[in-house]
Amino acid sequence: MGKTTFVGAVSEINPLRTEAVMTSASAGIDDLTHTGDKTTTTVAMDFGRITLDQDLILYLFGTPGQDRFWFMWDDLVRGAIGAVVLVDTRRLADCFPAVDYFENSGLPFVIALNGFDGHQPYTPDEVREALQIGPDTPILTTDARHRADAKSALITLVEHALMARLR
Amino acid sequence: MATPTGGHPYNGDQRVPGEHGDNRFGFPAASGGQGPGQYQPYQQQEHQQQGAPGGPGSEWPQQQPGAGWPQQPQQRHDTSQQPRIQPVQQRRAPEPAKPAAHNPLVRPYAMTGGRTRPRYQLAIEALVSTTADPARLQGQLPEHQRICRLCIEIKSVAEVSALLSIPLGVARILVADLAEAGLVAIHQPGGDEAAGGQPDVTLLERVLSGLRKL
Numbered sequence: 001m002g003k004t005t006f007v008g009a010v011s012e013i014n015p016l017r018t019e020a021v022m023t024s025a026s027a028g029i030d031d032l033t034h035t036g037d038k039t040t041t042t043v044a045m046d047f048g049r050i051t052l053d054q055d056l057i058l059y060l061f062g063t064p065g066q067d068r069f070w071f072m073w074d075d076l077v078r079g080a081i082g083a084v085v086l087v088d089t090r091r092l093a094d095c096f097p098a099v100d101y102f103e104n105s106g107l108p109f110v111i112a113l114n115g116f117d118g119h120q121p122y123t124p125d126e127v128r129e130a131l132q133i134g135p136d137t138p139i140l141t142t143d144a145r146h147r148a149d150a151k152s153a154l155i156t157l158v159e160h161a162l163m164a165r166l167r
Numbered sequence: 168m169a170t171p172t173g174g175h176p177y178n179g180d181q182r183v184p185g186e187h188g189d190n191r192f193g194f195p196a197a198s199g200g201q202g203p204g205q206y207q208p209y210q211q212q213e214h215q216q217q218g219a220p221g222g223p224g225s226e227w228p229q230q231q232p233g234a235g236w237p238q239q240p241q242q243r244h245d246t247s248q249q250p251r252i253q254p255v256q257q258r259r260a261p262e263p264a265k266p267a268a269h270n271p272l273v274r275p276y277a278m279t280g281g282r283t284r285p286r287y288q289l290a291i292e293a294l295v296s297t298t299a300d301p302a303r304l305q306g307q308l309p310e311h312q313r314i315c316r317l318c319i320e321i322k323s324v325a326e327v328s329a330l331l332s333i334p335l336g337v338a339r340i341l342v343a344d345l346a347e348a349g350l351v352a353i354h355q356p357g358g359d360e361a362a363g364g365q366p367d368v369t370l371l372e373r374v375l376s377g378l379r380k381l
Contacts, residue, residue: 010381016329020336045335047325052377059292059323079290079356081366081374151381158375165368 002086002114002144003062004046009150011048011060018045020072043069060154067097073105082108082161084153086144089113089121092130099131108161112142112153279340289324289339290356296321299350310341311350318351 007015020043046062063072065085077083083102087095095111102109113120113127122130124139133139138156142149276282297318304312313331322330328338345351356366366374 016326018325018328018338019334047329049323049326050378050381052374052380056373056377057294057323058374058377059325061291061325075291079292079366081371151378155375155378158371158378161366162368162371162375165365165371 002088003064006084006086006112006114006142006144006150006153007046007048007060007062009144009147010050010154012051013049015046015048015062018047019043020045020075043072045072065094065098067101070097070101073101077102077105077107080107082110082157084157085109085111086114086142087111087127089115089127092122092127095131099133108157108164110138110140110153110157110160112140112144114142114144118143118145276337279337279344282340289343289353291325291335292323292356293342294321294323294354295327295342295345295351296354297350298352303350307350308341311345314338314341314345315350321354 004015043064048060050058050060052058061076063069063076083098085095085098085102099109099111111127111131111133113122113124115121120141124141127133128135128139138160140153140156142153144150295314295318297315299315304315307315310331310333314327317327317330324338324342325335327333327342328335331338333341342351342353346353
């Protein structure tokens with residue numbers, strides 16, 4: 001929820017879309033983007049780019065959060081700095097697979113509560129309790145539409161990743 | 168299943184007229200009604216070379232539904248020429264080609280000769296820059312030419328896929344082909360080998376500093 005908005009808020013280019021093709025093993029349980037062919041499903045992935053320095057470009061990739069998209073995450077976590085798990089506070093449970101995945105993969109992640117229309121029904125502490133997230137993982141509130149919020153979430157993530165490396 | 172079956176076997180000895188010597192990856196016969204070596208997509212290649220690139224794939228003839236193409240046989244390659252590119256680490260499940268109905272112009276994996284895995288595992292954010300002299304692009308596959316023209320200004324593999332409307336898996340294969348032929352340079356993202364390829368502390372600090380300055 002709000003991935004493309006989040007990427008677009010900080011990207012220097014309009015978010016681009018690329019497609020990955022799902023394999024038959026995972027296509028069977030996908031009913032949203034089913035193409036009619038029993039063996040293939042195409043999944044869109046949006047991404048943006050931030051040039052941080054003359055020789056330093058940061059790429060942001062937004063992928064769906066359901067666990068049937070793990071095959072894309074496996075690809076993205078290699079060499080990645082970390083992940084922002086963007087949570088729609090109306091549907092907290094939707095982020096369980098992503099949280100499980102990143103906890104198991106060891107990739108640093110932060111949880112960003114993206115309130116619908118800027119409204120935040122829960123505090124980070126309440127969400128931490130509900131999701132059983134350890135005290136080390138940052139949880140912040142964000143409005144994915146605002147550049148400052150998205151930038152702040154990225155800074156929190158990189159700080160967290162740096163702390164994890166130095167620990 | 169990686170590719171549909173039923174097409175004519177690919178004949179590795181067939182060459183497209185005018186094809187560059189470095190480019191060994193010709194198209195297999197696209198429709199069942201043609202013999203090996205009848206490279207349908209090439210029939211309009213001159214359009215491409217006359218400098219009028221249309222939309223993505225628009226110059227390509229329609230693929231006949233149900234026509235298959237066989238897997239291209241493994242061909243030799245010299246890994247020592249590309250020390251910056253990591254060899255493929257693991258065999259991934261092959262990605263099936265998209266149904267023709269969703270891409271009426273040409274099936275994506277027709278561009279790769281039916282191959283579904285690149286020779287090298289390119290990171291999605293690996294950067295691609297064209298090193299070839301424009302004169303060398305003559306006679307290359309149309310898709311290879313488009314990538315080379317795009318990457319005169321450095322682009323990531325993801326951008327190549329998005330900007331040319333090529334599925335990611337196909338873009339990886341085509342870019343790896345170009346790197347092998349020496350037409351583009353690949354800049355794979357670094358990483359701390361000791362930490363399983365994670366970015367090293369210096370890089371993280373630079374990213375953090377860069378983000379704060381935004």
